[in-house]
Amino acid sequence: xxxxxxxxxxxxxEQLVQIMLVSFAVMALLVGYALESFQSMMxxxxxxxxxxxxxxxxxxxxxxxxxxxxxxxxxxxxxxxPKLLRT
Amino acid sequence: MHSFGYRANALLTFAVTILALMCAMASLxxxxxxxxxxxxxxxxxxxxxxxxxxxxxxxxxTLNVSANLESLFTWNTKQVFVFLAAEYETPKNSLNQRKxxxxxxxxxxxxxxxxxxxxxxxxxxNSGSIPQTSTASLIKQGSNLRGREFNLTLHWHVMPKTGKxxxxxxVMSGYRLPxxxx
Numbered sequence: 001x002x003x004x005x006x007x008x009x010x011x012x013x014e015q016l017v018q019i020m021l022v023s024f025a026v027m028a029l030l031v032g033y034a035l036e037s038f039q040s041m042m043x044x045x046x047x048x049x050x051x052x053x054x055x056x057x058x059x060x061x062x063x064x065x066x067x068x069x070x071x072x073x074x075x076x077x078x079x080x081x082p083k084l085l086r087t
Numbered sequence: 088m089h090s091f092g093y094r095a096n097a098l099l100t101f102a103v104t105i106l107a108l109m110c111a112m113a114s115l116x117x118x119x120x121x122x123x124x125x126x127x128x129x130x131x132x133x134x135x136x137x138x139x140x141x142x143x144x145x146x147x148x149t150l151n152v153s154a155n156l157e158s159l160f161t162w163n164t165k166q167v168f169v170f171l172a173a174e175y176e177t178p179k180n181s182l183n184q185r186k187x188x189x190x191x192x193x194x195x196x197x198x199x200x201x202x203x204x205x206x207x208x209x210x211x212x213n214s215g216s217i218p219q220t221s222t223a224s225l226i227k228q229g230s231n232l233r234g235r236e237f238n239l240t241l242h243w244h245v246m247p248k249t250g251k252x253x254x255x256x257x258v259m260s261g262y263r264l265p266x267x268x269x
Binding site: 002004005010013014017018021022025028029032033035036037038041045049052053056057058059 | 089090091094095097098099101102105106108109112113116161162163248
């Protein structure tokens with residue numbers, strides 16, 4: 001769960017963070033204003049932050065659907081790094 | 088975004104920034120509210136009116152204060168501070184203002200050197216109207232205040248949950264001290 005994400009996963013995570021936080025903020029503002037309750041605005045937003053953290057911070061499997069295929073070690077040995085002709 | 092800590096840090100920083108923006112919006116929403124408070128003060132009785140040893144005049148009067156401040160409260164209001172002041176002119180100072188002081192036990196004393204204390208209860212939480220009868224005394228700087236006209240002004244300070252405090256007042260004019268000491 002605390003491993004590394006692949007690139008597509010990182011992009012998805014960042015987009016999720018931005019979209020979720022902004023929409024929870026807007027929702028919290030509107031609900032708080034309508035209910036005339038400052039506390040409900042803060043509670044909704046706090047819940048939104050917690051939910052967003054839960055979804056985006058850990059390295060869930062759906063963030064690793066486009067893994068990068070690094071070259072195998074055995075394959076790399078067969079193709080050594082070319083030597084420079086002149087130093 | 089390549090580790091848990093990195094993502095959590097970025098997320099929390101963004102969340103706090105958005106929280107600051109939300110508080111600013113909440114504070115701005117107060118401008119949509121147009122308050123219409125009313126108040127009325129009646130001088131029921133002048134208890135006594137004397138000249139003190141140091142030359143200043145002192146008067147004690149019983150007032151009936153009623154006010155409706157409900158329209159001042161919004162979802163972003165924490166509390167409202169209210170006090171009553173008396174304004175009058177003397178030949179020396181063109182404007183004198185004195186907060187009326189009160190001998191009630193539940194008052195909050197400010198310890199000002201001229202002996203002024205808050206007249207009304209020091210904060211009103213979620214309450215609108217304050218009909219209240221109580222004794223107030225004015226210690227005025229200046230002598231010879233017999234027959235002096237004065238205005239009673241109800242001041243209030245609105246303390247919001249987020250944002251800037253603002254103050255306003257209602258001036259009620261037409262009051263007059265008695266012509267003779269008693």
